[in-house]
Amino acid sequence: MSAALRFEPLPRADVVVQQPTSDGESPRGPRAVTESADDRERRAEERRLVRAAQEGDDAAFASLVRAHQRRAYAVARAIAANHEDAEDAVQEGFLHAYRALDRFRPEQPFGAWLHRIVANAALDLTRRRKVRAAEELPESVASPFRDPAETSDLRRRLTGALELLGDRQRAVIVLHDVEGFKHAEIGVMLGIPEGTARSDLHHARALLRRALGAVRSDL
Amino acid sequence: MSKRRITHRRPADGPDPEVVELLRDAHRPPDTPGYWDGLESRIMARVRSARDGAGRAMAPAVEWWQVMGGWIGAGTWAAAVAALLAVAALLQSRAAERRVAFTAVLEATSVVPTTLEAPAPGTPATAVAPGAGSAREAVLRHVLAPR
Numbered sequence: 001m002s003a004a005l006r007f008e009p010l011p012r013a014d015v016v017v018q019q020p021t022s023d024g025e026s027p028r029g030p031r032a033v034t035e036s037a038d039d040r041e042r043r044a045e046e047r048r049l050v051r052a053a054q055e056g057d058d059a060a061f062a063s064l065v066r067a068h069q070r071r072a073y074a075v076a077r078a079i080a081a082n083h084e085d086a087e088d089a090v091q092e093g094f095l096h097a098y099r100a101l102d103r104f105r106p107e108q109p110f111g112a113w114l115h116r117i118v119a120n121a122a123l124d125l126t127r128r129r130k131v132r133a134a135e136e137l138p139e140s141v142a143s144p145f146r147d148p149a150e151t152s153d154l155r156r157r158l159t160g161a162l163e164l165l166g167d168r169q170r171a172v173i174v175l176h177d178v179e180g181f182k183h184a185e186i187g188v189m190l191g192i193p194e195g196t197a198r199s200d201l202h203h204a205r206a207l208l209r210r211a212l213g214a215v216r217s218d219l
Numbered sequence: 220m221s222k223r224r225i226t227h228r229r230p231a232d233g234p235d236p237e238v239v240e241l242l243r244d245a246h247r248p249p250d251t252p253g254y255w256d257g258l259e260s261r262i263m264a265r266v267r268s269a270r271d272g273a274g275r276a277m278a279p280a281v282e283w284w285q286v287m288g289g290w291i292g293a294g295t296w297a298a299a300v301a302a303l304l305a306v307a308a309l310l311q312s313r314a315a316e317r318r319v320a321f322t323a324v325l326e327a328t329s330v331v332p333t334t335l336e337a338p339a340p341g342t343p344a345t346a347v348a349p350g351a352g353s354a355r356e357a358v359l360r361h362v363l364a365p366r
Contacts, residue, residue: 058263058266058267061263061266062259062263065259065262065263066255066259069255069258069259069262070248070255073248073258074246074248077246077248078246083249087258090258090262091258091261091262091265094262094265094266095262095265095266095269098266098269098270099269154241155241155244155245158238158241158242158245159245162242162245173242174242174246176234177234177238177239177242178239178242178243178246205233205234205235205238208235208238209235209238212235212237212238212241
């Protein structure tokens with residue numbers, strides 16, 4: 001990923017992986033960084049953009065899209081089964097956010113609100129896909145997007161191991177361990193209690209560890 | 220590989236760095252040049268389309284009571300005028316009826332004899348009615364004439 005694509009409003013989860021506690025969440029939390037002057041300035045700018053967008057300024061909403069689309073994609077990708085569904089969910093999510101913008105209070109964090117909407121869109125899309133897949137024959141035409149998980153044997157096996165997980169467990173482990181969201185944030189996004197998110201994470205880690213432990217010993 | 224497994228230490232329930240790295244690779248967003256600009260354009264196109272569509276759909280969405288509210292003033296005036304016209308028509312109608320009744324009474328007294336002049340001996344008794352008499356009046360006079 002190029003440096004230009006690395007703009008994210010919130011830090012990623014690398015800190016969590018490097019300094020885990022017993023439950024894998026940093027003592028300070030992935031987002032528990034003290035708010036710097038830059039952060040305050042960014043939040044103030046975001047509030048200004050939200051207010052302008054609420055008054056009908058398209059350019060302001062486009063700026064919000066530009067600032068949040070990568071993170072929104074990460075949320076959607078953790079829930080959706082593939083890239084295309086994740087992209088659809090991101091578009092749906094932003095559309096829903098635009099329609100509901102009048103009801104959003106600018107003093108709240110826009111990202112958290114947007115992530116919840118995108119997560120809901122991704123969950124809806126996943127449910128619809130499942131219903132359709134149950135009704136239709138499997139597609140014979142391959143997707144033009146090549147999933148990076150298929151580029152090596154270990155990754156292919158990881159894909160197999162991920163299929164052993166339930167959709168929710170997969171979403172929880174990706175959102176927590178890869179994207180750095182807290183249990184509470186994940187619970188809000190997925191509409192589940194925080195304790196359920198914690199339990200899902202525990203089971204997902206254990207299952208993947210078992211599945212990939214066998215693979216590692218083969219390699 | 221085995222050496223790395225031996226030296227690798229992590230909390231019992233903590234994240235496995237290798238699994239995390241694999242997961243990150245598996246869920247890595249597209250890094251095609253221009254992908255994010257394209258996604259932003261698609262999102263904004265959908266937003267504009269939805270807004271324009273909503274604008275067209277929302278503009279005439281006025282509730283029925285709001286439409287009726289706009290007509291209250293005109294409706295009140297129209298009802299008042301109609302009521303006045305009705306009262307005037309009623310009064311005019313009553314006056315006309317009274318006039319017709321009065322005329323009818325006057326004409327009736329002139330047409331239908333109320334008193335009969337005593338006939339002279341030897342002459343047939345006739346009712347005296349001024350003006351031109353009709354056949355009906357003639358019949359009446361004949362019927363009412365004493366024999």
